[in-house]
Amino acid sequence: MGQQTISDNARLHSAVEPQSSGYETLVQTNDDGLYVLSVLVSGVHCAGCIQKIESSLAREQGIRGVRLNFSTRRLALEWEGTFEQANAYVAIIEALGYSVQPYDIDVEKSEIFKEERFLLLCLGVAGFAMGNVMLLSVGLWSTTTETMGIATRDFMHWVSALIALPTILFSGRPFFRSAIKALSAGHTNMDVPISLALVLAGGMSLFETVNHGEHVYFDSAVMLIFFLLIGRYLDFRARKNARSTATDLLSSLSGFANVVGGGGFVGNTNRILIRDLEEGMIVRVAAGEKFPIDGFIIDGESDIDTSLVTGETMPRTVCVGAEIFAGTLNLSAPVTIKVAAAAEDSLLADIVRLMEKAGQGQAQYVRLADRAARLYTPVVHSCAVLAFIGWWIVGGLVWQDALMVSITVLIITCPCALGLAVPVVQVLATGRLMREGILVKSGDALERLSDIDTVMFDKTGTLTLGQPTLDGVYDNDMMQMAASLTAHSAHPLSRALSDAYDGVLYGVSNVEEISGKGVRADYNGQLIKIGSRAWCGDMDVPQSKALELWLNIAGQPPVAFRFIDHVHKDAAEVVEKFIKNGIDVVMLSGDRQAVADDIARQCGIFKVYAEQTPTQKYDVLERFKRDGHKVLMVGDGLNDAPVLAGADVSFAPGTAIDMAQNAADIVFMGGKLHPVYATYKVANLTQKLVKQNFALAVLYNMIAVPLALAGFVTPLIAAVAMSGSSLIVIANSFRLRFSA
Amino acid sequence: MNILIYLIPIALLLGLLGLAAFVWSLKSGQYDDLEGAAHRILMDDDDVSEAEDDR
Numbered sequence: 001m002g003q004q005t006i007s008d009n010a011r012l013h014s015a016v017e018p019q020s021s022g023y024e025t026l027v028q029t030n031d032d033g034l035y036v037l038s039v040l041v042s043g044v045h046c047a048g049c050i051q052k053i054e055s056s057l058a059r060e061q062g063i064r065g066v067r068l069n070f071s072t073r074r075l076a077l078e079w080e081g082t083f084e085q086a087n088a089y090v091a092i093i094e095a096l097g098y099s100v101q102p103y104d105i106d107v108e109k110s111e112i113f114k115e116e117r118f119l120l121l122c123l124g125v126a127g128f129a130m131g132n133v134m135l136l137s138v139g140l141w142s143t144t145t146e147t148m149g150i151a152t153r154d155f156m157h158w159v160s161a162l163i164a165l166p167t168i169l170f171s172g173r174p175f176f177r178s179a180i181k182a183l184s185a186g187h188t189n190m191d192v193p194i195s196l197a198l199v200l201a202g203g204m205s206l207f208e209t210v211n212h213g214e215h216v217y218f219d220s221a222v223m224l225i226f227f228l229l230i231g232r233y234l235d236f237r238a239r240k241n242a243r244s245t246a247t248d249l250l251s252s253l254s255g256f257a258n259v260v261g262g263g264g265f266v267g268n269t270n271r272i273l274i275r276d277l278e279e280g281m282i283v284r285v286a287a288g289e290k291f292p293i294d295g296f297i298i299d300g301e302s303d304i305d306t307s308l309v310t311g312e313t314m315p316r317t318v319c320v321g322a323e324i325f326a327g328t329l330n331l332s333a334p335v336t337i338k339v340a341a342a343a344e345d346s347l348l349a350d351i352v353r354l355m356e357k358a359g360q361g362q363a364q365y366v367r368l369a370d371r372a373a374r375l376y377t378p379v380v381h382s383c384a385v386l387a388f389i390g391w392w393i394v395g396g397l398v399w400q401d402a403l404m405v406s407i408t409v410l411i412i413t414c415p416c417a418l419g420l421a422v423p424v425v426q427v428l429a430t431g432r433l434m435r436e437g438i439l440v441k442s443g444d445a446l447e448r449l450s451d452i453d454t455v456m457f458d459k460t461g462t463l464t465l466g467q468p469t470l471d472g473v474y475d476n477d478m479m480q481m482a483a484s485l486t487a488h489s490a491h492p493l494s495r496a497l498s499d500a501y502d503g504v505l506y507g508v509s510n511v512e513e514i515s516g517k518g519v520r521a522d523y524n525g526q527l528i529k530i531g532s533r534a535w536c537g538d539m540d541v542p543q544s545k546a547l548e549l550w551l552n553i554a555g556q557p558p559v560a561f562r563f564i565d566h567v568h569k570d571a572a573e574v575v576e577k578f579i580k581n582g583i584d585v586v587m588l589s590g591d592r593q594a595v596a597d598d599i600a601r602q603c604g605i606f607k608v609y610a611e612q613t614p615t616q617k618y619d620v621l622e623r624f625k626r627d628g629h630k631v632l633m634v635g636d637g638l639n640d641a642p643v644l645a646g647a648d649v650s651f652a653p654g655t656a657i658d659m660a661q662n663a664a665d666i667v668f669m670g671g672k673l674h675p676v677y678a679t680y681k682v683a684n685l686t687q688k689l690v691k692q693n694f695a696l697a698v699l700y701n702m703i704a705v706p707l708a709l710a711g712f713v714t715p716l717i718a719a720v721a722m723s724g725s726s727l728i729v730i731a732n733s734f735r736l737r738f739s740a
Numbered sequence: 741m742n743i744l745i746y747l748i749p750i751a752l753l754l755g756l757l758g759l760a761a762f763v764w765s766l767k768s769g770q771y772d773d774l775e776g777a778a779h780r781i782l783m784d785d786d787d788v789s790e791a792e793d794d795r
Contacts (some may be wrong), residue, residue, distance in 0.1 A: 047779035070776025115771075120766055128759040135751055152744070159748055 023086040025273075026102050032077045034064055037086050040101040041068065041075050041093060044590055049098070056092055063089075075100075121234045122171040125371035128228040129167035130219075133160050137219040141716045151214060157209040157216050164218035168202045170472075171225045174232060190373035190415060193380050194228060197221075197410040204407050215404055217411055220718045223702050227726045231419035234427045235443065257292040258284045260336065281339045285330045293326045293339050293345040298333030303491060304328050315492060327638050327657075331490055332513060353640035367444050368687075372694060384409045387709050411709040412718050413701055417725040421693035422447075424733040429686040432736065433477045437654075437669035438679050447690070448649040449683035451630045455578050455676075456621070456643065458635035459589035459599055462653065463571050463673070466636070468493055468547055468563035470500035478559050482551045484508050485519045485530045493549050494519070494530075495565055505643060518549070527554045557678065571603045574673045578680075579604070584629070588617050590639050614639040621646050634676055636660050651676050689736055693729045700725040 023037065023113075030036045039499045050068050053075065057066045062085060077089055089324035090100050127272040137154045145153055157635030172195065172512040179195040182188055201221040208215045238525075258269040267504035269284055276284070284292055287302065303315040306328045315331055318324060324337060326346040336384065385404045392402035426443040433440055440446060474482075483501035486494035488511045508528065518531015529536040529552040538558045546562040577586050586607040589596040596610035609620050619642045624631050633647035635638070636656030644650040644663040652664035661667050667706050704721050707713055765771070 047782045050776060050779060051783045068776070069773040117771070120771055121763065124759060124762040124766065128755050128762075132752060132755045136748070155744070159752075165751070223788060385742055 021091050023102070024084050027083040027086050030078065032078075033549060034080050035083050037077045037089070037508065039075050039077075039090065039093075040073055041098050042073060042101065043098045044068065044070065044073055052096055053093055053098065056096060056679055057089060060089065060092065082266055086192060114232075119174060119229065120235055123229040125167055126171040126222060126229055129163050129171070130222045130226045132163050133219045133222050136160050137715070137719065140216075145214065153214075154209065154212055157205075157218075160218040161206055161209055161217065164222050165206065167204055167222055171229065172198050174251055175225075188377050189370075190419070193377050193410065194224075194414060197407075197414045198224065200407045201411050204404065206696050215408075215715065217408075217715055220411055220715060220722060221460045222413070223719060223722060224416060227416040227722070228414075228419045230736070231416075231423045234423035237427070241396065258286075259490070260284055261680045268289070268703065277339050278342050279339055282336060283339060284336050284507070286334045286335060287330055287332055288328055289339065291324050291326055291328050291330060293337075293341075295324060295337035295340045297322045297324065297335050298338045300333055302333040302335050303331040305331055305492070323554065351638060351641055354615065354618055354645075365420070368447060368690060368694075369418070372418060373415075380410065380413045383413070383709070390709075391711070405708070405711045408711075408713045408718065409705065412713055412721060414710045414722070415697070415698060417697035417724050417729040418694070420726055420729050420733075421697055422690050424730055425504040425686050425689045425693065425736060426566060428733055428736045429682055433666075433679060433682055436675065436678065439665070439667045439669075440665065440679075442665050445649050446679075446683040446686045448630070448665075449632065452583065452632040452648060452680075454584040454586060454624055454629045456586045456588055456624075456647065457503075457575075457603075457605070457630045457632065458633075458637060458640045459587060459591055459596055460565065461636040462634050462640075463587065463599060463603055464565040465671075466565065466655065468496045468565050470496055471546060471562045471564045473504060473561075474561060476503075478551060480504070481506060481523070481528065481553065482530055482559075483551070484523070484526060484562060485511070485521055485551075486549075488521070489513050489519050493547060493563055497549060497561060528552070533560075565599075567599055567602045568671075568673045570672055570674050574677045576605045577677050581680075585619075586624075588612055588620060588640075588643070590614075590617075590637075612639075614642055618642040618646060632676075632680075633664075634673075635664075651679070685736060685739060689733055693732055696729055696732060697725065700728075 005344070023039070026039075027035050027037050040550045044050065044053070050070060053068055054066050057063055057077065060079075062079040063077070063078070068075045073137040073280055073607070075093070079085060079089070083528055090360060090489065093100050136159055138154065140156055143415070166664045173196045175191045175198065178189065179191040182192060198221055201224075205216045205218050207213075213584075237527040250589050256271040257274050257277055259272050259277070260269050277293050281294065282298070283292065291304070297318055297320050299320065301317075301319045303317050304324060305315050306325070318335075388402050388406035389408050390402075391397045391405050392399050397405075426446060429446055430440040430443065460466050470677075479497075479501045480503055481501075483498050484506040485508060487505055488498045488508075489495075490512075506523055508523045510520060511521040513519045514531070514535075518529055520527065520529045520531075522528070531537075532548055533539065533548060535550075536552035536558060537548070537560065541560065546564050548563065549561045550558045551561065552558040580583050584607070585605050587596065587600050587603070587609065589599075589608070589610050590612055591610060593608075593610040596608050600606070600608045609617070612620065617639065621631060621633070625646075625648075631647045631649075633643045633650040634652070635641075635650070636653050638659055639659055640652075641659050641663045644652060649666070650664040651666045651668060652660045652665055654661075654669040655671070656664075656667075666679060667678070700721070702711075704725075707717070770777075
């Protein structure tokens, strides 16, 4: 290896500034006088990762606490010493091979976080109360009043009241709040009848207890709260990970940029937060780094990978004066750029805004459970009113007894089964998909998925592997020589060639990479070049659609290596399966028409939209939605992010950029396309089970309501009927586990 | 039936103890990372505990 190469490499490495600086500005102090830092660690997949990170940090001096939250990927660090140690700790994590991002500590105190704890607390209290009230109730049910005497019965009722009434007030709050909010806004929801039933059941039972009566429903009321809270908690957990567009996206602007001080080209660089960049600032971007912001190149020449923004596979060569966009990747050489617009005006920010708009369109979806609630409330309330009027005026009962019948109707129709019908199935379905490497972020995504009639695929990285691979068979000597040169380059085509060759390399000297052209080197006194057709290829050979690298050994005719972006092996199969299910398949691509058409033909897709900018892609989606289509989007790039956010439901592969993964409802792993169809199948099954559950709940009401109307319901019947119906719904949901 | 005078408060007390334990575990953040907890049980945590012993 020549001297030149080593110094070249050294230059490249020194150009890459350590990522882990600037974190000292994010350090805070806690109550114990320790420094605390919260960062997001990406790339954590298993127990091994947790252990590796935690144990290597725990060994460090000064560390007092280290905890990695696997669900949120948040690492909380506590240490004593100086706040600058933050950078050293972050460097340790990065040295382990994980990437670290600044994290806003306020998320910890967010409403969502509090709400989840609140629901769990209510659930715990309700569970405690249910157990203890049932203990007394079993005694009440198993003997008669004659055996135990009225005094004992009243005593047990009073104890029940002592437990149940505070529980109703405490654990019923999620329902009361929501009901009051709905009523004050002038409409009703499922929580209105629930709250009414809870209040009336508590009130009536207290009245009966005071008057030595036997219609005491404390057990039912508490059980009602417990079952409903289970459903509510599961639903909340399933939904809390729903796509959080704006905040997550802006946090991708929260990295650091190297700003050259004083506007000069040389001198020290300062690391400042990307969101603090201003127009006119000079930023250095090392090879291998992402451009943090939109701007113009003022110094240097490099290749940039624009696939995130345009979806094009082939890197673009840029020189002084070229416009570059935030999010694109600098491949070959360090460059200096002048910031064209502050972070909030960049193309990235435009995409953020598009996504926010898209997210708002999303909110209009009405879930099946909510639609059921709209039907349910008026029906139940009119039943209760009819029961009261019927028994009082027509049946000739005193009004207290008529009211009692009416209240039992409200209690027994309370939607335990209805409240469990959806969340239980969804939690089971997402758990099953999780084991297959498919992460469903929002519970109702499955519901939306079962409704779709159009699938949109992005091309690069979704239908295709997203990286070029060597196509065809080549002479071994030529491969060896080519690979010896490409080993010195980070260009995607060079890497692809090096990946395809695993033999011994020649020792070449005087290696030089020329941006936008290729690599040149000497071997045994001969000049060897590998690079673009224009630089060292044969212009007379007809141009093919494939990407190419030309190997030119002095005195010999140049040899071409062709590369193609391979289509996923199962792409055609998945497309065919969707079409068989009567679903329209569309391809969106930022790439050239010819390339897009070729890929589409291989996959069996007939509708192709090529050469689309991110905004145009979003417009295509809008057109489809306006025509009443329900659209599933599968995409992986920044340019797909608005469509992912705006589509009725969306998938991103695990290899997608974070922003696309955040925007999507479902993330799938494994480098295949099949999970998209598999999830569609599970979604259909889920929806079938949900509908069966609703049918069971209705069936239960059809039996229970006439009984209650007729006045036959006792506390025992109410308790058995309510828990029975809930258990049947849960049992039916578990069928999801056993069906294919 | 007089036994109830003792048994019911005892039952309630035991229940309340359980509830108090639950509230404590909730407040100390043990339900914040259910996924991670599932993985942690498989961890061979000698390294971490050594570091904790040092304190």
